Amino acid sequence: MIRSFFLFFTLFSTAIFAQDKLNLIPYPQTLQMTDGTFIIPETLNLDSNLPKNETEYLKKRLGSGIKWKDVKGKDAHLAYSKLSNAPAGKDEFYNLEISPSQIIIKSYTQEGYFRALQTVIQLLENYKTEKKIPAMKIEDHPKFAWRGMHLDVCRHFFTVDEVKQYIDYLAMYKLNTFHWHLTDDQGWRIEIKKYPKLTQVGSKRKESMIGAYVDNTFDGKPYGPYFYTQEQIKEVIKYAQDRHITVVPEIEMPGHALAALSAYPELACTKGPFEPATKWGVFDDVFCPKEETFTFLENVLDEVIDLFPSQYIHIGGDECPKTRWKECAHCQELIKKNNLKDEHGLQSYFIQRIEKYVNTKGRKIIGWDEILEGGLAPNAAVMSWTGVNGGIEAAKSKHFAVMTPGAYCYFDHYQGDPQSEPNAFGGFTPLDKVYSYNPVPAELSPEQAKYILGVQANLWTEYILDFKQVQYMIFPRLFALSEVGWGTADPKNYKEFENRVIHEFKVLDRLNVNYAKSIYNITGKVVSSQQGIAYELSTSQNPEGIRYTLDGTVPSARSNAYRSRIPIPKSLTLKSAYFEDGQLKSAVSTQPFTISKTTGKNITLEQQPSENYSFGGALTLVDGIIGNVKQLGKTWLGFQGKDVAATIDFGNKTAFSEVSFNTLENKGSWIHLAKSAKIFVSDDNRNFKMIKEIGKEDIQNAKGKIKANVGTQNAKYLKIIIENAGIIPAGNPGADSKAWLFVDEIGAN
Structure with missing residues (x-):
């Protein structure tokens, strides 16, 4: 059955980006440009000795985008030569040489020939408008089997x-x-x-x-x-x-x-x-x-x-x-x-x-x-x-x-x-x-x-x-x-x-594929600054097209132009988007910030989060962004079977009377509320005094959103130990496995 995937295939190209590499994915192991160009003919002559099944695939991929005919010998535009005695691990190796007169593929196996065809198809796509492909030599094989x-x-x-x-x-x-x-x-x-x-x-x-x-x-x-x-x-x-x-x-x-x-x-x-x-x-x-x-x-x-x-x-x-x-x-x-x-x-x-x-x-x-x-x-x-x-x-x-x-x-x-x-x-x-x-x-x-x-x-x-x-x-x-x-x-x-x-x-x-355009959207990253935190914006496009607001309004082409990292001195909502020729070209990104006395301060963790849920590292806990229950991978740190022990250095003795943090519960995904928490202060980062202990019942009653009154404090260091629930008990999804502890935003006010 020939489906629309093949029938819809049309050869085309746009101007090649000003870059060192050709537009090939995956990129070959070695590629050497040589003299001359191969003129893409109106009818591509295919050597009749080309491996049959793979060449039928090629014809289907070409569809109506280019004509072809089978020929014998030297008149072929696409020719094939089988190499003998394949070295171990080189089943997918191919050699592709494009000269002014021919495209020649050499391989040890039909599998190697098939991989080469994917490169040929990409090159024909890239250079269809120019109707000529630069001469080159490629030697290629995968690293992994x-x-x-x-x-x-x-x-x-x-x-x-x-x-x-x-x-x-x-x-x-x-x-x-x-x-x-x-x-x-x-x-x-x-x-x-x-x-x-x-x-x-x-x-x-x-x-x-x-x-x-x-x-x-x-x-x-x-x-x-x-x-x-x-x-x-x-x-x-x-x-x-x-x-x-x-x-x-x-x-x-x-x-x-x-x-x-x-x-x-x-x-x-x-x-x-x-x-x-x-x-x-x-x-x-x-x-x-x-x-x-x-x-x-x-x-x-x-x-x-x-x-x-x-x-x-x-x-x-x-x-x-x-x-x-x-x-x-x-x-x-x-x-x-x-x-x-x-x-x-x-x-x-x-x-x-x-x-x-x-x-x-x-x-x-x-x-x-x-x-x-x-x-x-x-x-x-x-x-x-x-x-x-x-x-x-x-x-x-x-x-x-x-x-x-x-x-x-x-x-x-x-x-x-x-x-x-x-x-x-x-x-x-x-x-x-x-x-x-x-x-x-x-x-x-x-x-x-x-x-x-x-x-x-x-x-x-x-x-x-x-x-x-x-x-x-x-x-x-x-x-x-x-x-x-x-x-x-x-x-x-x-x-x-x-x-x-x-x-x-x-x-x-x-091919009418519904691909994600996420790389066009604005991405943000919190960084520490002398004043607390700043927000860096980036896009795959020209960064001069980024516009943003700090008052929660939707940005327009006349909004603030992004030039460098944006200081976040207080609680606010930043919205950003990408514009081109005055037209909105991306989704509007919204990022609320909630600033406290810990925001942007130096923080160290005694145990590191799971790699799956470590985005932003320890700074995630003091980045001014409150964890969203539907964004586990970006706004929370996740620890499986581990406690969270975090020490925050205020830099100077700082007065506060309330400490806050959030944990998450989603038992279906093995995520359990913290078992307990202890809060400490210190002036030398060696001798710590416990100022608050929070039990399991308090955490459950607060549904993981803790705001603890700790009395009047004035300290240089704040330490918090949040205890993991441990082994998941019987009757719960994941019973007998290590529970996940998700934590975000440790604040002090």
Whole structure:
């Protein structure tokens, strides 16, 4: 089937930016300009010995934008030469030479030829208007073997044609792995012939959560049944294979199993009944590690392995609460019988049994980094999502790892100012942050670094209702991921990359892709100044076009022109926007400031926040910006299992009588109010006196918004210790896991 993605393709170009690099994404490893130009002919002659399948793809991509014909020999404008004896790791290598007479591709494999075609297509696009391409030589290959994108089809479902479009995007930018998340609590999306109730029961739910998690509201509309038949699965796999993309299926276990348990409740530790989840989050009912469960999972995996030719089968392994296992007589007996340490050991037992079975089929397992719990299965690979530590631990123990830390690679996070973005899961992962990521942790030796397979971004779809929103969330961040995975990202020259991104937007426009324009909007950053704080504004456009107000009014072309950082001497609301030729070209950004005696003061933390929720560092706690419950990644600091111990240096002895701070509660996301807090003062930063203790009940009554009367104080240092709730108790989402503590804005007045 030739879809509009191909039929709509038209070759075009605009003037190349005044920059050193050509407009190519990902940028090649080596590119050398040579003498002369290749004149783009009205009809492109394709050598008849070009690899057939890949050349058919090229013709479809060209669509009606250019004519072509097949020829033999020297009259070909596009020719191919197969190299022999490929060195290890060079399957995707290609050599591209553009001379005044020809475009010649050389590669060891058809995969390498296909990667080269993406570069040729981009060059034809870039120079269509000029009708000539400068002569050049490119030698190119990726740094990482695994360059992936994930798609969750369980929370919200996408059609076969939409999944194919997703695969097209990966192919265009030289990604090579599609991770298909097919089962979860909210839906089972793959036909398993031996267990028809999985799709009869598990592929639908009675309603869906809507809005932000803290709103706790539902749409009241049945969702489904939605699933892929095995014939449709085969169709998608073939489509991906034609584009040299490996499809890795994910079948979740032992947690995230409610949809399966709804169909077959006998596989749980309790009797049920169960239903596919209507909320997002983590649930206590998981697969029970009994023989009938393993028989069920082995039968499911048999059908999955028959369908998917990938070397790796993803078995999930993440976010598995141990509540039911602790209460289950069978599980406790199994722990004793196998001399397991605890329920974490039982998780390892579960994963290792599954791995042994998958290995008998000639395949390997990969799972989220929780499969490290209790000991890693002998041949398993780890997908490191909670941070980089899972990947480091795997590589140091000579296990392969794919790096996909949430702080850099979760594309369900906000990518621009949350107030001007569609509702997202949380977090803050803008384009420049994705581009800055290095998948090889500095802690690894060169030998250990060989176990880092590559990098992947994940798209979870709790808040993504349709495919237009999928497009919005992956673009333009997919461009940054592409270059990170190829190994040519250069964070020091981010602006140059940003120029190439803006140029590539024209391709997305031609393809009618709904990409995010967040980089056009104004971004703000709080910095310390001698007077307290100042606010720096920036944009991908000419900064002279920024206009702002300090009185809360909407800026116009006649408002204050931004020249340098703006002092914030008092509580106020700053609004900013970008104008071009007197016309508004961006969303209006709004930033309220609440100033206290701590604002902008030097602050130190004894323990650092999680990387996912560390935006702005310690200054976030005294930046004058009150945390917004829907902007977790930008206006709060998040600590998992850690207390907050912050010391603020006023600079001089300062009088105050009230101390304030905010903590957050969102139990569905494992975020709990602080357990307690203690406030201290000191004049030498060594000897501290406690002036206030705040108990759990006081924090709960205040709903986390604390304003504590501390009497008349006059001190140089203020210290506050905010105690984490600790291990999440049974009966709560994430039970037995470390609670998150979110804190913002420590004030004194």
